[in-house]
Amino acid sequence: MHRPKNVELGVPRRTLTETIAVRAEHLYKAFGRRPNEIVKQLEAGKSRAEISHLGVAAVIDASFEVKKGEIFVVMGLSGSGKSTLIRMLNGLWDATSGSVTIGDTNIAGVSGAELRDVRRKSVSMVFQHFALLPHRTVIDNVAYGLEIQGMSREQRLTKARTIIHLVGLDGWADRLPSELSGGMQQRVGLGRALAADTDVLLMDEAFSALDPLIRREMQEQLVELQADLGKTIIFITHDLNEAMFLGDRIAVMRDGRIVQIGTPEEILTDPANDYVAQFVQDVDRARVLTAASVMEPGRAVVTTNGGPRAALRTMRDFQTSAAFVLNRDGSFVGIVRDQDVLKLVKAGETDLRKIILDNAVSVSPDTPLVDLVEPSVESAMAIAVVDEKKRLLGVIPRVTLLAALGNVNTNTGTLPVIEPPSTISTSVMTETLLETDSEGNDL
Ligand SMILES: Nc1ncnc2c1ncn2[C@@H]1O[C@H](COP(=O)(O)OP(=O)(O)OP(=O)(O)O)[C@@H](O)[C@H]1O
Ligand SMILES: [Mg+2]
Numbered sequence: 001m002h003r004p005k006n007v008e009l010g011v012p013r014r015t016l017t018e019t020i021a022v023r024a025e026h027l028y029k030a031f032g033r034r035p036n037e038i039v040k041q042l043e044a045g046k047s048r049a050e051i052s053h054l055g056v057a058a059v060i061d062a063s064f065e066v067k068k069g070e071i072f073v074v075m076g077l078s079g080s081g082k083s084t085l086i087r088m089l090n091g092l093w094d095a096t097s098g099s100v101t102i103g104d105t106n107i108a109g110v111s112g113a114e115l116r117d118v119r120r121k122s123v124s125m126v127f128q129h130f131a132l133l134p135h136r137t138v139i140d141n142v143a144y145g146l147e148i149q150g151m152s153r154e155q156r157l158t159k160a161r162t163i164i165h166l167v168g169l170d171g172w173a174d175r176l177p178s179e180l181s182g183g184m185q186q187r188v189g190l191g192r193a194l195a196a197d198t199d200v201l202l203m204d205e206a207f208s209a210l211d212p213l214i215r216r217e218m219q220e221q222l223v224e225l226q227a228d229l230g231k232t233i234i235f236i237t238h239d240l241n242e243a244m245f246l247g248d249r250i251a252v253m254r255d256g257r258i259v260q261i262g263t264p265e266e267i268l269t270d271p272a273n274d275y276v277a278q279f280v281q282d283v284d285r286a287r288v289l290t291a292a293s294v295m296e297p298g299r300a301v302v303t304t305n306g307g308p309r310a311a312l313r314t315m316r317d318f319q320t321s322a323a324f325v326l327n328r329d330g331s332f333v334g335i336v337r338d339q340d341v342l343k344l345v346k347a348g349e350t351d352l353r354k355i356i357l358d359n360a361v362s363v364s365p366d367t368p369l370v371d372l373v374e375p376s377v378e379s380a381m382a383i384a385v386v387d388e389k390k391r392l393l394g395v396i397p398r399v400t401l402l403a404a405l406g407n408v409n410t411n412t413g414t415l416p417v418i419e420p421p422s423t424i425s426t427s428v429m430t431e432t433l434l435e436t437d438s439e440g441n442d443l
Helices: 035-043 082-089 112-122 138-149 153-166 182-195 212-229 240-246 264-269 274-280 304-318 338-346 373-378 398-406 426-435
Strands: 020-032 055-067 071-076 097-102 123-126 200-204 232-237 249-254 257-262 301-303 322-326 332-337 383-386 392-396
Touching: 020 035, 020 082, 020 232, 035 055, 055 082, 055 097, 055 232, 055 257, 071 082, 071 212, 071 240, 082 097, 082 200, 082 232, 112 123, 123 182, 138 153, 138 182, 153 182, 182 200, 182 212, 212 232, 212 240, 232 240, 240 264, 249 264, 249 274, 257 264, 257 274, 264 274, 301 304, 304 322, 304 338, 304 426, 322 338, 322 392, 332 338, 332 383, 338 426, 373 398, 392 398
Parallel strands: 071 232, 071 249, 123 200, 200 232, 301 322
Antiparallel strands: 020 055, 020 097, 249 257, 322 332, 383 392
């Protein structure tokens, strides 16, 4: 896709701290009779296929850091190693080689009792099919982990009640799991994980068994919960739209290896290889891509103090029918059209502000493309992208928007199509400028 080089990709949706919550370094997990031999051969450059007679290399040389408060998504086809990876993060499985650090604790060298302690205090996990205790009520299920921790009944019920509210199950505390829908049962599972009050939440296909509407609801709720509670979340999915919706960053796995780590926009607009590109081709681009990632530099930009003549010259030179107008302080005011400017110049008027169209659409750089479709269809004018001080960052003509949504190249080979072409011929503009030029200078 054609994109100006100066545009920064991947506008972060959350402001993340730089504290590292989870760190994996050169993690390997091999299944077979001699797992260490498998790792040795892989380290020596052998491929996964070449060692297959020895066993399965489920995770190969995985390294990454997850920041505190981040939602880090692990995505990949079935069998690519996602569950194996996540199980090593909470010590459920030992790594064959490499290290995992949770907070300040390297769990690789930790003994059984200590490991259980780390798991209980630092990491909790939500699975696809959460095994609820069938004969216990919702509130007792949520409070179950607290009971094991030895918290008093009164304390744990108070806490569980808060969490039941958080996950949207008010009124259901005293029901049994069998009385709940699948989505509600999954909320109980999430509630139980939240009750443990750990900093890190691991979620393995936690929403995959839910039907689409409930799934979307759960995704939205998870994002809200994250914002309220500041949890670090590692979320496994093989649903790309889910990954794109939830992830601050996404790690894509293939055959045991992490092949790319990036923000959703980076993954979408700059896939590391064909595998990732194929993976992302069906994504709902309109919800992932933002104005910032598709905008073009505004070419025909004029200022109010430059006046109508300067504006007409600029529009003639760029052969465009519309120009973006900035105030003296650089803030975006609106759009002027070539015919109006021409009339103004002919009439000898000097105030450009008289003809500025006030219906120009301006948006912030993090606006998803889906929200630009309607304004773009309603107005022939390009959409202005402005920062919080109304400074013009770029523009999005309709053609660019459509191209981005359809993932086609906007570069026609000659000139990138930016604004609608001028509606008045260049010679008419030049003549008008000449006729009205009292000082006999600059054209
Ligand atoms: N206990 C085991 N013994 C032997 N091989 C295993 C074991 N667990 C997983 N594997 C193998 O490791 C590889 C990765 O499996 P893993 O379950 O991590 O994949 P996944 O990405 O989670 O897949 P899915 O999307 O289907 O859940 C697979 O080839 C699998 O067969
Ligand atoms: Mg799995």
